Amino acid sequence: MGRNPLQKTWVAVLIGALVLLPASLILTMSGCGQSGSSATSSSKAFAYSELADPSTLDPALVNEGAGVNIDRYVFEGLVSYDPHTGEAKPAVASSWDVNSDATEFTFHLNKGFKFSDGQEVTAADFIYAWTRALEPATASPTAPEVLGQIKGAEDLAQGKAKTLAGVSAPDKYTLKVTLVSPMSEFPAMLGHPVASPVPQKEVERAGSRFPEAPVGDGPFVVKEWQHNDHVLLEKNPQYAGTRKPKVDKVTVKIIPSATTAVAELKAGNIDAIKDVDPGQAVSLKNDSKVKYIQVNAGTVELIGFDVKKSPFDNAKLRQAISLLIDRKTIADKVIQGQSYPADGFIPTSVFGYQGGVLTGFDASKGAAMLASAGYRGGKRVPPLTLSYPSQGANTALIVQAVQSELKSAGIQVNLQQMDMNSFMEAMQSGKLGMFVVSWQSDYPGIGGFLQPLFDSADIGGNDVFNYSNPDVDKLIQKAMATTNAAQRNKIFTDAEKQIVSDMPAIPVVFGKDALVYAPRVTSFVYTPMGDIALDQVNVSD
Amino acid sequence: MPTLRFFLSRFAQMLLVLLGMVTILFVVIYLLVPGDAAQVMLGSKATPQALANLRHDLGLDRPLWVQYGRYLWRLVHFDLGTSYSLRQDVASAIMEYLPATAYLAGAALMIEAVFGIGWGMVMSLKRSRRLEALSAVSGAFLLAIPVFFLALLLQYIFASRLGVLPISGLGGWNPLNLILPATALAAAQAVIITVVTRTSLREEMAKPYILAARARGLTRSQAMWRHAARNALGPVATLLAIDLGSLLGGAMITEIIFSWPGVGRMTYFAIRERDVPLVIGAVLVLVTIFVVVNSLVDIFYGIMDPRQKAGERAVG
Numbered sequence: 001m002g003r004n005p006l007q008k009t010w011v012a013v014l015i016g017a018l019v020l021l022p023a024s025l026i027l028t029m030s031g032c033g034q035s036g037s038s039a040t041s042s043s044k045a046f047a048y049s050e051l052a053d054p055s056t057l058d059p060a061l062v063n064e065g066a067g068v069n070i071d072r073y074v075f076e077g078l079v080s081y082d083p084h085t086g087e088a089k090p091a092v093a094s095s096w097d098v099n100s101d102a103t104e105f106t107f108h109l110n111k112g113f114k115f116s117d118g119q120e121v122t123a124a125d126f127i128y129a130w131t132r133a134l135e136p137a138t139a140s141p142t143a144p145e146v147l148g149q150i151k152g153a154e155d156l157a158q159g160k161a162k163t164l165a166g167v168s169a170p171d172k173y174t175l176k177v178t179l180v181s182p183m184s185e186f187p188a189m190l191g192h193p194v195a196s197p198v199p200q201k202e203v204e205r206a207g208s209r210f211p212e213a214p215v216g217d218g219p220f221v222v223k224e225w226q227h228n229d230h231v232l233l234e235k236n237p238q239y240a241g242t243r244k245p246k247v248d249k250v251t252v253k254i255i256p257s258a259t260t261a262v263a264e265l266k267a268g269n270i271d272a273i274k275d276v277d278p279g280q281a282v283s284l285k286n287d288s289k290v291k292y293i294q295v296n297a298g299t300v301e302l303i304g305f306d307v308k309k310s311p312f313d314n315a316k317l318r319q320a321i322s323l324l325i326d327r328k329t330i331a332d333k334v335i336q337g338q339s340y341p342a343d344g345f346i347p348t349s350v351f352g353y354q355g356g357v358l359t360g361f362d363a364s365k366g367a368a369m370l371a372s373a374g375y376r377g378g379k380r381v382p383p384l385t386l387s388y389p390s391q392g393a394n395t396a397l398i399v400q401a402v403q404s405e406l407k408s409a410g411i412q413v414n415l416q417q418m419d420m421n422s423f424m425e426a427m428q429s430g431k432l433g434m435f436v437v438s439w440q441s442d443y444p445g446i447g448g449f450l451q452p453l454f455d456s457a458d459i460g461g462n463d464v465f466n467y468s469n470p471d472v473d474k475l476i477q478k479a480m481a482t483t484n485a486a487q488r489n490k491i492f493t494d495a496e497k498q499i500v501s502d503m504p505a506i507p508v509v510f511g512k513d514a515l516v517y518a519p520r521v522t523s524f525v526y527t528p529m530g531d532i533a534l535d536q537v538n539v540s541d
Numbered sequence: 542m543p544t545l546r547f548f549l550s551r552f553a554q555m556l557l558v559l560l561g562m563v564t565i566l567f568v569v570i571y572l573l574v575p576g577d578a579a580q581v582m583l584g585s586k587a588t589p590q591a592l593a594n595l596r597h598d599l600g601l602d603r604p605l606w607v608q609y610g611r612y613l614w615r616l617v618h619f620d621l622g623t624s625y626s627l628r629q630d631v632a633s634a635i636m637e638y639l640p641a642t643a644y645l646a647g648a649a650l651m652i653e654a655v656f657g658i659g660w661g662m663v664m665s666l667k668r669s670r671r672l673e674a675l676s677a678v679s680g681a682f683l684l685a686i687p688v689f690f691l692a693l694l695l696q697y698i699f700a701s702r703l704g705v706l707p708i709s710g711l712g713g714w715n716p717l718n719l720i721l722p723a724t725a726l727a728a729a730q731a732v733i734i735t736v737v738t739r740t741s742l743r744e745e746m747a748k749p750y751i752l753a754a755r756a757r758g759l760t761r762s763q764a765m766w767r768h769a770a771r772n773a774l775g776p777v778a779t780l781l782a783i784d785l786g787s788l789l790g791g792a793m794i795t796e797i798i799f800s801w802p803g804v805g806r807m808t809y810f811a812i813r814e815r816d817v818p819l820v821i822g823a824v825l826v827l828v829t830i831f832v833v834v835n836s837l838v839d840i841f842y843g844i845m846d847p848r849q850k851a852g853e854r855a856v857g
Contacts, residue, residue: 052810053810055626055627055628055814056627056628058628061628136594136598139582139583139595139598141582141583141587144587144588144591157591158594208629208630211628226711226802227637227638227802228638228800228802228803228806228807229710229711229800229802230710253710253800254800254802255709255710255800256797256800256806256809257709257797257798257800259693259798260696260708260709260798260799260800263696263697263700263701263708263709264708264709266701267700267701267704267708269707269708421580421815424580425580428589429589460588460589461588461589
């Protein structure tokens with residue numbers, strides 16, 4: 001045996017296969033951290049699944065659900081959000097003062113907060129983190145939104161300045177912030193990870209490895225991150241805040257297949273699934289082995305118009321379309337309870353929600369409004385094109401329902417599905433007339449909805465409707481300058497009423513998030529910001 | 542030096558294939574994939590000004606040929622660029638996922654070889670109708686069933702129902718976690734290897750030199766092991782070598798279903814995120830492995846069997 005060359009090749013290939021296994025193991029041991037350092041039997045551990053790996057854990061860059069959820073508990077900013085109401089509560093800041101027109105904030109920092117490497121958290125760490133996030137080289141997707149109002153932020157972002165002019169630290173525990181224009185909700189924005197302190201020494205030491213195991217000051221530390229497999233968090237022994245975890249370890253398992261995630265949950269390998277596939281909702285609802293919950297999410301689905309384009313420049317036509325949409329049927333029957341009818345632009349879970357500003361479905365009023373718009377019985381309304389992005393199964397169902405409801409009122413709507421990126425590009429460059437907008441604020445406040453979407457200063461940015469009403473602008477600016485929360489929310493609601501009567505966009509439904517968890521989970525809170533509250537979660541022994 | 546010339550010509554062919562691959566990928570992604578990296582990096586709330594600035598910084602506002610030229614220039618310096626979505630060096634990102642894919646591909650190749658060749662040998666020796674029927678039916682089933690369905694079926698039976706194997710994940714490189722994904726990945730190819738082994742062995746077993754061996758008193762089994770197998774397994778070896786390349790690249794669905802942190806799954810997310818450098822980098826690495834493995838087999842054949850150099854074999 002063995003002299004034949006062909007047979008030698010066969011043996012060589014088999015040996016190749018045998019070599020691949022140990023070689024891959026050696027590669028792994030040298031390249032990545034050692035995995036599977038499982039919890040000791042006495043510690044409490046909780047595991048949940050996400051569909052996709054976080055793209056980063058650097059707080060300056062983190063922008064999607066999985067990463068933000070983790071970073072909110074690896075870092076602690078000046079404020080953190082109440083897990084039940086979404087209200088911004090003091091965290092690293094013990095309190096803050098604000099001047100009369102909400103342009104200057106002085107944050108007083110708690111002493112004793114430490115990063116997980118033992119360094120103390122001071123005002124300088126915030127200045128460093130915010131400057132770093134705004135620098136053009138960082139290309140942070142969230143810093144312009146959250147920190148862009150700070151004086152000097154624009155110069156820094158455009159490379160015209162090296163420092164952030166609007167922040168200073170009179171002493172280690174005081175941080176003074178000056179904004180370019182009034183923004184009473186500014187502290188509420190600072191619960192986003194991008195506003196968290198980062199330790200300069202550690203960022204510079206770790207370099208490009210910093211996002212792999214970021215050193216933070218939150219209730220958990222990143223113990224290991226095996227990409228596309230899991231992120232292991234452990235209780236931070238240095239943590240000095242009020243969000244004390246009830247479990248010792250949290251594992252975020254990355255499971256891209258919804259079916260696999262359910263199988264893992266039922267087998268007891270994970271305790272919760274964060275994004276339940278709508279297709280599985282019905283069977284999971286009736287499954288006695290798991291607990292299924294639906295939580296109002298802070299998202300709104302709008303049908304927007306370019307109000308400068310005919311025929312959408314006719315406000316009565318826009319109002320008629322709004323009256324002709326049966327939101328309850330869409331929410332209950334079409335998307336089967338995965339959303340609820342919108343009664344304005346502000347979802348109920350948003351802190352300060354007032355509600356009830358929108359007149360719902362009324363076919364006869366809608367027909368009358370259509371007639372007064374000059375289109376009796378829908379006649380002469382040219383065929384409308386409703387564009388929507390291909391992402392999100394529910395969006396497609398919503399637009400199909402709207403199409404059929406408007407058809408019965410005599411209005412022909414053609415649907416145009418577009419790839420997400422093409423859609424965004426077309427919408428922002430003003431190529432679309434009627435389109436779907438899904439909006440979620442970066443912070444739990446009414447201003448996070450009304451200001452970016454409807455303030456005419458944001459035309460060319462997030463005001464994709466080309467909508468401009470000086471009265472609305474004034475009300476929004478006034479609300480932004482009002483430091484009393486109740487008064488501010490009232491002014492915002494007045495602005496919202498005005499926007500609803502102009503109807504540059506029609507609120508259709510507010511989103512709901514569906515989650516499942518195992519019976520061994522004894523405490524489970526899903527926050528209005530769309531996170532599993534990792535400090536609240538608890539499991540039975 | 543005919544051997545050196547042969548080696549150099551194969552190497553040149555390999556480089557041409559890779560250059561063609563990069564060019565096609567670059568042009569196809571540039572022309573067909575809408576949107577761009579700046580939008581991915583800055584998210585849906587980015588202002589047009591911020592997008593324009595980032596596009597300029599990344600060179601995305603330059604003409605296609607300039608972008609292509611810059612990419613090639615970096616490539617010859619072994620620089621695959623930076624991933625937009627991971628904001629990480631492409632080469633190191635791929636190296637992070639490659640071990641899991643190699644681990645899975647290696648296991649799948651072993652299953653293919655052991656089961657495919659073993660069963661093929663049994664089938665060529667035992668001429669039982671029942672066995673033939675069983676083999677035909679199960680073979681047709683495994684070939685016809687889509688890999689995602691087989692994966693879910695295996696997962697349901699062995700993990701969810703019987704609970705004898707893990708459902709998904711790498712499990713800290715636990716070999717038990719490897720069994721289901723490797724089996725799902727190997728099943729269809731194992732059938733093909735069975736068929737090729739059986740056919741090839743039967744052809745050999747019918748040749749006069751086997752008859753002569755039998756006449757010297759060897760049993761069928763002895764004749765097969767000592768003589769026929771040597772000659773019959775050539776095509777099987779080629780099949781396995783070609784398959785190693787496709788196993789490394791084609792495990793995308795299996796990796797998703799079994800939450801396997803490999804290159805296939807990474808590529809899937811890279812495509813979703815329009816991460817052009819990462820997609821091209823991943824495909825390039827996989828194609829390089831495929832081409833290198835096949836070229837090595839080719840060169841190996843060439844060295845061992847001088848007839849190959851004369852161009853008798855058409856496989857390139």
